[in-house]
Amino acid sequence: MSDGSALVRVLSYNIRSMRDDTAALARVIRACAPDLVLVQEAPRFFRWRKKLARLARASDLVVLTGGGTAAGPAILCGLRATVERTEDVLLPLTPGMHRRGFATAVVRFGSARVGVLSCHLSLQKDERYDQGGMLLDRLAALGVRHAIAGGDLNERPHGRTFRRLADDLQDCWAVAPWGGEYTSTPADPHQRIDAILATKGIEVLSCGVPLDHPGVSGADLVRATDHLPVLAVLRVPAA
Numbered sequence: 001m002s003d004g005s006a007l008v009r010v011l012s013y014n015i016r017s018m019r020d021d022t023a024a025l026a027r028v029i030r031a032c033a034p035d036l037v038l039v040q041e042a043p044r045f046f047r048w049r050k051k052l053a054r055l056a057r058a059s060d061l062v063v064l065t066g067g068g069t070a071a072g073p074a075i076l077c078g079l080r081a082t083v084e085r086t087e088d089v090l091l092p093l094t095p096g097m098h099r100r101g102f103a104t105a106v107v108r109f110g111s112a113r114v115g116v117l118s119c120h121l122s123l124q125k126d127e128r129y130d131q132g133g134m135l136l137d138r139l140a141a142l143g144v145r146h147a148i149a150g151g152d153l154n155e156r157p158h159g160r161t162f163r164r165l166a167d168d169l170q171d172c173w174a175v176a177p178w179g180g181e182y183t184s185t186p187a188d189p190h191q192r193i194d195a196i197l198a199t200k201g202i203e204v205l206s207c208g209v210p211l212d213h214p215g216v217s218g219a220d221l222v223r224a225t226d227h228l229p230v231l232a233v234l235r236v237p238a239a
Contacts, residue, residue: 004111007205009033012150012196014120014227015042018051024217025224026058029076031215032231035109037061037076038118038150038196039225044068066103066118073103073118073151082108086171091134095129101139113239114202114220115139115147121154121161128154132161136168139199146236150196152227157192169197172207179208183228186221196232203235 011034015025029037037059043051048068056063056076065086066074078081085108091100103118119135122128139147149169155162157171166174173181173195182189189209196207210216210231221228 006109006112006236008035008109008112008114008234008236010036010038010148010150010196010232010234011229012038012040012118012194013229014194014225015055015188016041016225016227017043018055020225021220021223022055022058026055028216028224028229029059029066032210032213032229034061034231035078035080036107036116036148038116039043039066039076040118040120041072042067042074042077044072056212064105068100071101072120073101075103075105075116075118075190077107080109084108084113089138091131094124097122097124097127102135102140102149104142105140106142106144108239109198109236111238112236113144114236115142115144117147117149119149119151121151123154125161128159129164131233132164135165145199145239146202147199148196148202149234150230152194154193162195165197170200170202170204172196172198172204172234173230175204176206177208178206179213179231180211180228181208185226186224193229194227196230198232198234199233202239204235205235207232211234219236
C-alpha cells in the first residue's frame with residue numbers, strides 16, 4: 001500500500017493435535033488464505049515436527065515456530081512474511097497442571113513490522129490470570145510497536161483474564177465482528193473462548209468465525225477439530 005501499511009490475514013485455530021480429519025483441517029486453513037496461522041494444540045510428542053510440517057504443506061504454508069518446543073502453540077506463515085526472529089517460551093509449571101507456553105515471532109510484511117504470539121491458556125482460573133499477565137509482558141518484550149496475539153483463552157469474554165487482555169489490547173471480534181462469534185464446539189457453537197487480539201495501532205477490518213467464507217465447508221469445520229477457527233483481517237501500519 002502507498003502508505004507502507006499491510007493487510008494481514010490472521011487465523012487462530014485449536015487443532016487438537018491433528019487427531020481428527022486432517023484433510024478437512026487443511027482445506028479450512030487453505031480456504032481462509034491466511035498470512036499467519038496461530039495454532040494451539042499442535043502435535044508435541046512422537047514425530048511432532050513431521051506432523052506439523054505435513055499440515056503446513058497441505059495448507060500452502062510453512063512452519064514458522066512452535067509445536068513441542070512451546071508445549072503446543074505454534075505459528076505457520078505464508079511466503080509474504082519475512083521472518084526477523086522467533087522464540088518459543090515455556091511458562092512456569094504449576095504442579096499437577098498441564099505445561100503451557102507461547103510461540104512468538106517478529107515478522108515483516110513489506111514495511112509493516114509486527115510481533116506475533118500464539119497461546120493456549122490454563123483451565124485453572126488463577127493460573128490463567130497469571131498467564132494473561134505474562135502474555136502482555138511477552139508482547140512488550142518483543143520490542144515492536146505493533147503486535148498480534150491469538151489463541152484458545154479457555155475463558156469467555158466476561159472472564160477476568162479475557163477482560164485483562166481486552167483492556168490492554170483490542171479484542172478484534174468486538175471491534176469489527178464478522179461471520180460467527182462462538183468457537184466451541186463446532187457441532188453446537190455456544191461460547192467464545194478463542195480470540196485474536198491486537199495492539200491499538202492496528203486497524204481491525206473484520207474478525208470472526210468464517211462460517212460463510214468462500215470455500216469453507218460447514219462439514220469440514222465440524223470434522224477438522226473440536227474448535228472453530230477465528231479469522232481476522234488487519235491493517236498493520238508501517239514500522
